[in-house]
Amino acid sequence: MVCQLRGIRHKGRGDTHMVKETAYIIAEDKDFAAKLKGVIESDYIVTLFESPEEAIDEILKKKPDVVVSEMVFSSIDGINFAAGLKEKCLESPLVILTKLHPTPKVAELLGIAGCFNRDLSDEDMLDKIKSLSGWKKRKVSPPQLPIITEGSIGIAIQQLLNEVYNEKKNECLACIGKKDFARALEIATFLRRVFPTDLRTQGLIREIVHSKEAESPKTEQTSFSASREDINRETRAARGAVDSGNLALMLESAKKLLLMEDVKNGIRLLRESVVFSEENPYLAERIVIQKESSPASVLDILCAGSVFLSFFIYPYVFAGVGICFGIAAWAMKKERKAAAVAVPMAVVIIALNFFNFPLLSGMVADWQGKAATRRIFSVEPKIFNPGSDTLIIKYRVKEISPVVITAASSRQSAEILNNKEHDTGVFEIPWKGKTDDGSLIKNNFRVRIKIGDKSFTEKIYTGD
Structure with a gap:
């Protein structure tokens, strides 16, 4: 059995040596993990993990002398990883290394050994980790949270x-x-x-x-x-x-x-x-929660708001939604003063639009169409599911100039268009989400267009 307690000396034939402590390194960046291992392996028995998920059980079970983790992973961030470990009664000191510039207060709030920028010299990195791995292990309780009662x-x-x-x-x-x-x-x-x-x-x-x-x-x-x-x-x-x-x-x-x-x-x-x-x-009973004597119900407000919006945009959709909210308020016996007026108005709006008399919604639609043509760059939809959805990139070129369109997340990138002499006009490009390495983009990303010396960027969220 190997003893892994720091400070125990083994003697034999006149020599002494310190038994190394154990260190777990958790990093998706293999180059950084290898570099960090090289820095500390002279003082620690190092085990590498590529993701927090595969390390959690080992950390809680074997209680290493120090755990060193990156901040950014594809599945979770270091803040949630650290908080989750503390909620499971983590006993080992945890150190988070990051490209960011966190203050000491971040580690204090999480209750971990440290959280600091990873751009340190090898000597400073080793000294920092050694100083933080000296925490005495102790039984800990999960952090307390507020009690919500009746x-x-x-x-x-x-x-x-x-x-x-x-x-x-x-x-x-x-x-x-x-x-x-x-x-x-x-x-x-x-x-x-x-x-x-x-x-x-x-x-x-x-x-x-x-x-x-x-x-x-x-x-x-x-x-x-x-x-x-x-x-x-x-x-x-x-x-x-x-x-x-x-x-x-x-x-x-x-x-x-x-x-x-x-x-x-x-x-x-x-x-x-x-x-x-x-x-x-x-x-x-002495705590007074202030309420109005006769507050408007949420359903009543939603009904009136939906019908009001139907005057300007999507008349069938918002008028129909307003009618549904009004019926729900009536069925649930909620306050419905506004709904009593809004529901008949919604019926009138639907009838007028059916007979091609769109009130203000037609004017708004025309204005939106003209505004869209004036825009230099737009990307739809804002929530994009790579592989199954198609991202539509619209742009306008006023004079012949180079145009470059790219998409980039924190770990992936794609060059969608690179035209050194682009013609003038309004153009539209579809993109399915495939990156330069042939894979689909996974995380939230930004689409950037450069027309001549001008650049525009739109943020896109991935998901269903």
Whole structure:
């Protein structure tokens, strides 16, 4: 049996040597994996894995001394991989290496050993990994998540979490817009930590980790950490709320802590609020969820909105949808003041269009047609299924000039057109999604056209 504990010495014939620790490297990039193995194999017994899926069971079962993983895989990203391992009680220190420029806060939020840029010298890389692999293994529990319960307290907590999510999501999108990818990655990691099942968070993370601009940012990259003084002030306010039986103030403090991205204290306080309200049920009734005296039902609003849109676009579709929403509101006995007017209007709109009197929808259709001819470049559909769908690329050339059309994802590329002397006019090219190596493009990609010295780009999402 081979002992793999660091620091145990084996003696024989006057020599001593250290037993090597074990290291797992998870990387799809075989060149990078081979290079990293060469850097650390003098100090570690190295095992290579090409995907997180094949490594997860081995990591949890054999508990290596350190796990080193890439950030980007074809099936999952490093943030979700790390968060998933922590939720399964990972004991080994995990290090994520990436082409991005993450702040230390990303590793702190995930509860892992480290997450940093991989463009280090071999010596610095080895020193960094060795310093992080010294964590003492310990039994860990899965990270706590907020409790959602029944009644007034459950509604209040759900509303609070929705407010936190929307505010942090908007902040993340604003950071992406400003090209502040370091801060955006912090926020996306926070959202993944607190809202693990929300698919919107997955989209934010993919947008950041697959961005080429994030690898070489040209703008200032920032980080945020709430001051210890602010956190202590809110925790003191929360303790005072517990002592005074003020459940609403407890929730307010929990929200402030979560907005400061203090996950541990924010979630702890939410969980205490639930327990506290269950032990003191009369306090839960003091939480007031503001509602209008007679709110319009969702079906009523959707009915009116659909009929309104039918005046301008797709009259048969939106008028028909409006009628369906109106019938549903009537059947479910919901508020239907707007539907009472909108449904008869929808019937009139359908009749008028049937007799070739399209109201405003005809004018809008003509305007859309003219606007389309004025556009230099367009790609449809925006959601594209390679192999089965056909991507239609439309473009206009005003004067004879070179035209190059390409499609590229993070790992694949295709040259669709390369004409050095393209004629003038409006043109249309179909593309089935085949790349230069003959395979179908797999991930979200961008279609780029260069007409002379001008370039235009459209982002296309893959999927059914």
